[in-house]
Amino acid sequence: xxxxxxxxxxxxxxxxxxxxxxxxxxxxxxxxxxxxxxxxxxxxxxxxxxxxxxxxxxxxxxxxxxxxxxxxxxxxxxxxxxxxxxxxxxxxxxxxx
Numbered sequence: 001x002x003x004x005x006x007x008x009x010x011x012x013x014x015x016x017x018x019x020x021x022x023x024x025x026x027x028x029x030x031x032x033x034x035x036x037x038x039x040x041x042x043x044x045x046x047x048x049x050x051x052x053x054x055x056x057x058x059x060x061x062x063x064x065x066x067x068x069x070x071x072x073x074x075x076x077x078x079x080x081x082x083x084x085x086x087x088x089x090x091x092x093x094x095x096x097x
Contacts, residue, residue, distance in 0.1 A: 020067055023059045027066075031058035 032042050032055055045051040 020063060023056070023063050027059035027062050028055055030062055031055045034058060034062075 028046075029042060032045055035045075035051075035054060035058060037045060037051070040051070045055060
């Protein structure tokens with residue numbers, strides 16, 4: 001009757017490509033900055049269980065995006081080498097160099 005809650009497909013896809021790096025203090029501080037709570041310090045937010053969980057979730061998302069970006073750059077490095085082609089010669093079928 002009820003539906004089971006499963007992990008997100010993004011997390012499953014990331015896990016299949018290898019382990020993710022840990023969430024760092026820099027990720028947590030960046031997440032806190034993005035959440036922009038007025039009149040609340042980072043230490044006070046981490047002491048509050050609800051705000052701590054929100055910071056941890058946001059930090060994990062930042063870490064995932066960072067890891068995905070690094071994977072895209074690594075794949076792109078070898079696939080997109082810049083080569084030049086003389087279009088007129090290629091159209092004429094002249095491939096002798």
